[in-house]
Amino acid sequence: MDEPTLSVSGRGGSGLPQTRRLVTEIPGPRSRALSARRVRSVARGVSSTMPVFARAAGGGVVVDVDGNTLIDLGSGIAVTGVGNAADEVVAAVAAQAGRFTHTCFMVTPYEEYVGVCEALARLAPGGFEKRSALFTSGAEAVENAVKIARSATGRGAVVVFEHAYHGRTNLTMAMTAKAMPYKAGFGPFAPEIYRLPLAYPYRWPGGPQHCGEQAAAQVIDLIRTEIGAGAVAALVIEPIQGEGGFIVPGTGFLPRLAEFCADAGILFIADEVQTGFARTGTMFACEDENIVPDLIVTAKGIAGGLPLSAVTGRAEIMDAPQIGGLGGTFGGNPVACAAALATIDLIESGDLAGRARHIAELALPRLRALADRYDAIGDVRGRGAMLAVEIVRGQGDHSPDRARAAAVAAACHRRGLIVLSAGTWGNVLRLLPPFVISDELLLDGLDVLAEACAEILPTR
Structure with missing residues (x-):
């Protein structure tokens, strides 16, 4: 090409x-x-x-x-995909900082927050109506995605996977697989988190050829028999694992899990904190196998180096929590939002x-x-x-x-x-x-x- x-x-x-x-x-x-x-x-x-x-x-x-x-070859851990101090991002940041740096969206809202949510609704997979909520870090967004899923489903259990990394808060440490250095000495952790096998082609006992199919069958059986599908609010997975070792799940693993979740009333949450915003060659990694998540979590590459994260998903799910149930003082900071709008424009206009x-x-x-x-x-x-x-x-x-x-x-x-x-x-x-x-x-x-x-x- x-x-x-x-x-x-x-x-x-x-x-x-x-x-x-x-x-x-x-x-x-x-x-x-x-x-x-x-x-x-x-x-x-x-x-x-x-x-x-x-x-x-x-x-x-x-x-x-x-x-x-x-x-x-690090990009600040997949953050500065558009380049560090990109001219357009710098200009947007300077202009917004000259107008105001903070009011708190929960006190006096501003257009930049709405603009980012509109962009996310346009870009995220799925032709349905979408809503977003903005936060500051990937871990904060993952945690809020779980909150939203529990509110929308009335269920408590959350399924995660071997080798996963979801953050450093108490809940996201529980969701993260690796003990050292992320979890050692920091427990006890949040309950109702269940870790299941990942389709890891290089290390799958049956070999890579049938890895996706076999691993999906194993996961579905474990959800049904050991957790109870009716107890599970959400399945949370990185379409390509980040800190876990850039593991690309075996072909068919993600589509089969998404199909099962839809049938069982379990919300499929794609953690695209590291994979999102063109990193894998599509705007979101889940697009590679035509996965349409119920909720998608983004951060890192969203704002050209400024702290911003988001949860985006189906309108009826995102609107499930009570008014005031989502937010945070710095969530969707106006300067970070301005940077995000410039970053998204660079990603799209520059292919x-x-x-x-x-x-x-x-x-x-x-x-x-x-x-x-x-x-x-x-x-x-x-x-x-x-x-x-x-x-x-x-x-x-x-x-x-x-x-x-x-x-x-x-x-x-x-x-x-x-x-x-x-x-x-x-x-x-x-x-x-x-x-x-x-x-x-x-x-x-x-x-x-x-x-x-x-x-x-x-x-x-």
Whole structure:
């Protein structure tokens, strides 16, 4: 396919040169000095992937305080898809901040909130009438989606899945699978959360070919026999799992679950916090298998870097809670809403979903070539600009190898490439480039990843 037209230099970041450049070791002296200050003032539990401090960012690069220019294959964890400090987003933010920064929509409403809800109603799957409510974080939106589902159905149980990540609040920690570091020592957690198997093709006992079909049958049986379908308010799932390791469920898994939910009166909630807003090559990942959720949860990429999230769904479901039952002081902040409207316009006018597909066309052959060379790369997967490699012990052993994954990531970081880790066992390297990254910069980043693999991984 032809590459979608875009101009990286026009996407903000003060016209930063779009090239990797190291002028000091990583981290440099100024980052090390700031790290020393951080230790004295920032709580230990707040972690960081990179050992450097950012000074500027734009296009596909982050510039640190020592002047090193790093290739950004993280996008602030799938947030800055339109580029960091995109010109149009900056202009919208500045204009709105000059008018007012806050009134609280629950006190004095404003048009920007309504405009975002209108855009979400137009963009979200389904031809039915929709409503939205806006919040600040993905976890807050997930929690409110559960509230809405319980209010609409009069039921209490919530079904979630192995390897899921839904947030860090008490309820969303209960919904999240991974104990360390997200849940350890923070319980007890909210009740009535039931975790069921995920169709994980690489690790499905029956193999990937029938994974979706077999896993769906198992989940449906467990809901019927161990929970009781009539007790379940909602099934909540990431169409492609994020923190869980960018797991793309086996084909047919999501449609079968959606069909079962519709028959059983269970609300199907798509957690698209990480997958939404063109990240996977469609506006929402559930569109790939023509899933129409009852509720869809969005955040991250919605507002070009400002904190905003939303729950969007069928009007009759969204209107179920009593007046005053939904809200929050900062939910749908006007500056964040202005940023969201500019971001959505950039995604649509620039065909950034098409750009995400182009990124996959460039990256996947490179990643698969690495898998052919290194037995320790057990799986390459993903969709659009949401791609991952899973690191294992190799030589026929598919056991997760967290240490090697961490070593490859560290080798990338030393060379000026931002990559993130993920997965229940911490053995997955995930790539989340901004859509506006140039082909040249993306390919350089993939070359750096190849160098890191050559340094750490044994060849076949």
